Amino acid sequence: MKTNLRPRDYHTNEVCRIIDPKQQRLYIKHGVFPIDIYTSIDAKTEADIVVMIFLKEETKDLYSAWCNYELG
Numbered sequence: 001m002k003t004n005l006r007p008r009d010y011h012t013n014e015v016c017r018i019i020d021p022k023q024q025r026l027y028i029k030h031g032v033f034p035i036d037i038y039t040s041i042d043a044k045t046e047a048d049i050v051v052m053i054f055l056k057e058e059t060k061d062l063y064s065a066w067c068n069y070e071l072g
Contacts, residue, residue, distance in 0.1 A: 004033045005033055005034070005035075006033070006035055007035055007036060008035055010035060010036070010053065010055075014055060014056055014057070015035070015036075015053050015054060015055055015056060016053070016054050016055075016056050016059060016063070017051055017052075017053055018034075018051070018052045018053075018054055019040075019042075019049050019050075019051050019052075021050070023066055023071075024050070024052045026062070026066070026071050026072070027052075027054060027059060027062055030062055030071070032054060032058045032059055032062060033054075034052035034053055034054050035053055035054065035055060036052070036053035037050065037051065037052050037053065038050075038051050038053075039051070
């Protein structure tokens with residue numbers, strides 16, 4: 001089986017940090033996979049969260065659909 005993950009070094013200006021689990025799942029559902037993943041702590045709730053790093057260029061259309069409540 002071939003992995004969908006393609007980790008690589010990146011600059012902060014070329015990526016987006018996604019913490020919403022639903023948004024993460026929908027990006028993956030539509031074939032866009034994170035290039036990095038790590039845990040952090042939510043500043044408001046102090047709960048553990050999973051952060052996924054996606055390339056902005058790969059998520060432009062998905063982000064637009066997400067903002068318009070069209071991503072499903």
